[in-house]
Amino acid sequence: MNFLVTGGAGFIGSYLSEALLAAGHSVVGLDDLSTGSEKNLVNLKGKSGYSFVNGTMMDEDLVRDLVSGVDGVFHLGAALGVKRILERPYESLVTNMHGTEIVVKAAAARKVRTFLASTSEIYGKNPNQPLNEESDRVIGSPLLVRWAYSEAKAIDESLIQMFHQMNGLPFVTGRFFNTVGPRQTGAYGMVLPSFVSAALAGKPITVYGDGSQQRVFGHVLDAVDAVMKLFFNDKAIGHAFNIGGEGEVSIKQLADGDCGDWIVIEDRDDSL
Numbered sequence: 001m002n003f004l005v006t007g008g009a010g011f012i013g014s015y016l017s018e019a020l021l022a023a024g025h026s027v028v029g030l031d032d033l034s035t036g037s038e039k040n041l042v043n044l045k046g047k048s049g050y051s052f053v054n055g056t057m058m059d060e061d062l063v064r065d066l067v068s069g070v071d072g073v074f075h076l077g078a079a080l081g082v083k084r085i086l087e088r089p090y091e092s093l094v095t096n097m098h099g100t101e102i103v104v105k106a107a108a109a110r111k112v113r114t115f116l117a118s119t120s121e122i123y124g125k126n127p128n129q130p131l132n133e134e135s136d137r138v139i140g141s142p143l144l145v146r147w148a149y150s151e152a153k154a155i156d157e158s159l160i161q162m163f164h165q166m167n168g169l170p171f172v173t174g175r176f177f178n179t180v181g182p183r184q185t186g187a188y189g190m191v192l193p194s195f196v197s198a199a200l201a202g203k204p205i206t207v208y209g210d211g212s213q214q215r216v217f218g219h220v221l222d223a224v225d226a227v228m229k230l231f232f233n234d235k236a237i238g239h240a241f242n243i244g245g246e247g248e249v250s251i252k253q254l255a256d257g258d259c260g261d262w263i264v265i266e267d268r269d270d271s272l
């Protein structure tokens with residue numbers, strides 16, 4: 001089968017593309033290389049069955065054209081990372097809402113099976129652990145830019161659900177918890193690569209708040225495995241699933257050890 005992977009030059013998208021090729025499928029990657037990188041395509045470019053389009057999912061004609069040639073869509077393209085979202089809030093919001101609308105509408109017009117990448121961030125600060133897929137969203141003030149990512153992804157989920165109900169679009173949503181592994185960049189505020197880069201450079205590790213916030217980390221290859229299993233399972237269609245590792249770790253625990261000094265910055269959060 002042929003698949004379109006938006007965000008195909010990104011961290012998770014590149015591994016997912018490799019897994020699809022390994023399973024005998026053909027893949028078209030679409031990416032504007034805003035946070036993704038050509039370096040992530042090292043195992044893909046030149047491989048039979050793989051092609052890459054350097055373009056934006058905001059281009060409706062391009063997306064419609066690409067979707068017209070595939071049997072399914074994996075929609076991972078998004079603006080993320082706390083640093084990027086705080087630096088470019090409006091652009092990020094538009095990418096995460098309108099970009100998804102464009103992709104979902106094109107997929108719905110052809111009723112091709114679609115995977116939507118969502119996030120554990122949609123649960124916000126719900127204190128009731130563990131979080132299951134029916135857990136409530138507990139979100140802060142819309143005046144705080146950091147919540148815009150959570151809001152946009154939640155709207156994306158509603159949007160794809162509506163196209164499922166109205167047009168019969170077959171979809172499955174995966175809500176990634178912190179996903180980590182090689183190729184993830186710390187440049188946009190992702191916690192683990194930021195810590196590792198600082199430690200390797202002998203620089204202090206920056207922790208936002210008091211470090212007591214808990215996170216669950218999962219390996220990217222496990223996340224990709226989950227995406228593949230969900231996408232190709234008819235019973236998963238029309239549902240959303242949490243995708244993450246097991247066991248919580250505090251950010252303080254993560255930063256602890258001989259890897260650097262502490263800098264504590266108040267009232268910020270590292271979780272995007």
Ligand SMILES: NC(=O)c1ccc[n+]([C@@H]2O[C@H](COP(=O)([O-])OP(=O)(O)OC[C@H]3O[C@@H](n4cnc5c(N)ncnc54)[C@H](O)[C@@H]3O)[C@@H](O)[C@H]2O)c1
Nearest residue numbers: 007010011012031032034035036056057077078119176179
């Ligand atoms: N990594 C995580 O821990 C995590 C957690 C929750 C959700 N997610 C979701 O998983 C997906 C993949 O995230 P990732 O970790 O691989 O991050 P990533 O930044 O590596 O991947 C996102 C990709 O989308 C591309 N992109 C952005 N705007 C685009 C546009 N307008 N047109 C085309 N491409 C565009 C970027 O260049 C990048 O390659 C995202 O939807 C993200 O919201 C990831």
